[in-house]
Amino acid sequence: MAATAIHPRVESFFHADTNTFSYVVSAGADGGAAVVIDPVLDYDAASARTSTTSADAVLGYIHQHRLKVEWILETHAHADHLSAGGYLRDALGAPLAIGRGIVQVQARFKALFGLGDDFVADGGQFDRLLQDGDRLDAGGLDVRVLATPGHTDDSLSYLIGDAAFIGDTMFAPETGTARVDFPGGDARKLYASIQKLLALPPETRMFLCHDYPAGREPRAESSVAAQREGNIHVGNRRGEDEFVALRETRDASLPVPRLILPALQVNIRGGRLPETDANGIAYLRLPLNQLGRPS
Numbered sequence: 001m002a003a004t005a006i007h008p009r010v011e012s013f014f015h016a017d018t019n020t021f022s023y024v025v026s027a028g029a030d031g032g033a034a035v036v037i038d039p040v041l042d043y044d045a046a047s048a049r050t051s052t053t054s055a056d057a058v059l060g061y062i063h064q065h066r067l068k069v070e071w072i073l074e075t076h077a078h079a080d081h082l083s084a085g086g087y088l089r090d091a092l093g094a095p096l097a098i099g100r101g102i103v104q105v106q107a108r109f110k111a112l113f114g115l116g117d118d119f120v121a122d123g124g125q126f127d128r129l130l131q132d133g134d135r136l137d138a139g140g141l142d143v144r145v146l147a148t149p150g151h152t153d154d155s156l157s158y159l160i161g162d163a164a165f166i167g168d169t170m171f172a173p174e175t176g177t178a179r180v181d182f183p184g185g186d187a188r189k190l191y192a193s194i195q196k197l198l199a200l201p202p203e204t205r206m207f208l209c210h211d212y213p214a215g216r217e218p219r220a221e222s223s224v225a226a227q228r229e230g231n232i233h234v235g236n237r238r239g240e241d242e243f244v245a246l247r248e249t250r251d252a253s254l255p256v257p258r259l260i261l262p263a264l265q266v267n268i269r270g271g272r273l274p275e276t277d278a279n280g281i282a283y284l285r286l287p288l289n290q291l292g293r294p295s
Contacts, residue, residue, distance in 0.1 A: 040083070058088065142160070144159040150191070151178035169197060
């Protein structure tokens with residue numbers, strides 16, 4: 001699978017509270033077209049208060065460089081941070097897109113959260129549902145859609161010129177790969193998705209959704225060559241069966257993500273909070289004794 005010679009400008013925004021990267025991708029010149037990938041809505045778990053500080057930093061960059069945002073793209077329905085996709089959609093008038101697998105994700109979590117008939121699990125909360133092989137014309141930026149399931153049903157990667165935005169599929173080489181123990185996760189699907197990404201040209205820039213640095217600054221970017229050679233879970237031609245055993249053993253020891261319950265309730269709604277009750281307050285639901293392992 002060949003990447004084109006286009007070298008888009010990529011501006012990264014690191015959200016330290018959740019170790020998340022968001023991106024603004026443009027053709028390079030001020031005043032041109034752009035896409036936003038994986039924007040973050042700030043959330044304080046202790047107070048259950050949201051804010052748009054991080055999303056406003058993205059908006060500030062967009063306005064500073066006079067960019068016209070053509071699409072807001074989610075790599076998947078995140079379980080570790082809340083999405084600001086809805087907020088930026090309103091602020092910029094740009095459509096919001098995610099993988100078609102969001103319908104399965106919504107159905108699973110509608111049942112878990114006991115959401116009523118007001119929530120319809122059909123993906124209609126997004127402007128477009130994408131699938132493998134789709135292409136988006138973002139004002140001259142050609143966005144190729146690669147389905148990369150395994151971490152979640154709806155996981156996508158986006159290839160824009162020589163830059164691939166790979167969501168949670170892989171992390172920095174010394175950190176490895178995504179977990180697969182969420183509903184819909186599948187280690188064999190993840191392995192196949194990773195092989196698809198590693199088949200890109202070695203010089204392809206890989207932009208990560210998260211980084212968990214130990215003793216260094218957060219790093220947004222890796223490369224296909226670096227991942228092929230050094231990824232601790234799949235590098236140096238690790239086979240599928242060995243990867244599946246490693247991934248499933250590791251996942252059995254991992255804690256539940258800190259923000260999974262608020263994040264998924266917001267993210268399956270396209271980055272929007274639940275509707276307010278008659279008293280004007282929006283509420284999130286906490287399903288007791290459903291996630292994690294009994295102590």
